[in-house]
Amino acid sequence: GAVVSQHPSRVICKSGTSVKIECRSLDFQATTMFWYRQFPKQSLMLMATSNEGSKATYEQGVEKDKFLINHASLTLSTLTVTSAHPEDSSFYICSASASGPLYEQYFGPGTRLTVT
Amino acid sequence: AQSVAQPEDQVNVAEGNPLTVKCTYSVSGNPYLFWYVQYPNRGLQFLLKYITGDNLVKGSYGFEAEFNKSQTSFHLKKPSALVSDSALYFCAVSPRQLTFGSGTQLTVLP
Numbered sequence: 016g017a018v019v020s021q022h023p024s025r026v027i028c029k030s031g032t033s034v035k036i037e038c039r040s041l042d043f044q045a046t047t048m049f050w051y052r053q054f055p056k057q058s059l060m061l062m063a064t065s066n067e068g069s070k071a072t073y074e075q076g077v078e079k080d081k082f083l084i085n086h087a088s089l090t091l092s093t094l095t096v097t098s099a100h101p102e103d104s105s106f107y108i109c110s111a112s113a114s115g116p117l118y119e120q121y122f123g124p125g126t127r128l129t130v131t
Numbered sequence: 132a133q134s135v136a137q138p139e140d141q142v143n144v145a146e147g148n149p150l151t152v153k154c155t156y157s158v159s160g161n162p163y164l165f166w167y168v169q170y171p172n173r174g175l176q177f178l179l180k181y182i183t184g185d186n187l188v189k190g191s192y193g194f195e196a197e198f199n200k201s202q203t204s205f206h207l208k209k210p211s212a213l214v215s216d217s218a219l220y221f222c223a224v225s226p227r228q229l230t231f232g233s234g235t236q237l238t239v240l241p
């Protein structure tokens with residue numbers, strides 16, 4: 016089946032620093048990638064949708080200047096949390112789809128971000 | 132706007148008994164429905180989907196779900212639960228974007 020990886024799996028950073036999270040589709044080309052945020056014991060909240068080679072589409076309430084998304088190739092998308100604050104601590108999950116948003120998405124294992 | 136409701140935060144079932152995790156949805160047009168499972172500190176694993184066709188969909192690990200258009204439901208079922216099925220289950224709907232339900236924690240008791 017389709018495999019999506021995320022790196023790092025866990026990261027701890029200090030307030031004010033930036034953190035980059037990578038999402039890779041290992042065995043298929045992902046035309047669309049998605050970034051979600053999940054708080055403990057809560058559902059996934061879509062942050063943004065990105066298509067290769069174009070700007071990401073952010074959901075309402077998500078600061079695009081704080082959460083920078085780059086979908087540079089059909090197998091790689093990155094999420095950079097800039098000037099991180101403790102309230103940015105969360106579980107970030109990416110997913111990828113080869114057929115656009117209408118079909119099944121393949122999820123990465125998630126990245127646990129802790130901002131101290 | 133599309134939405135998904137999972138009315139039960141927690142479902143407990145004894146091993147070997149049938150299990151049902153409920154899901155209802157609201158969407159304009161034809162729904163695309165999905166079930167995912169999440170283990171602690173892990174991403175989501177795809178279980179099954181309904182796009183069109185037979186209302187009874189069979190998926191991974193012996194799970195199945197029945198699409199009921201009149202009741203706008205897509206309940207997840209398994210005839211005989213295993214302890215290893217204990218996890219967090221999410222129902223989701225598209226087509227505009229994947230909207231998730233709040234999740235149901237399934238605990239299978241030995």
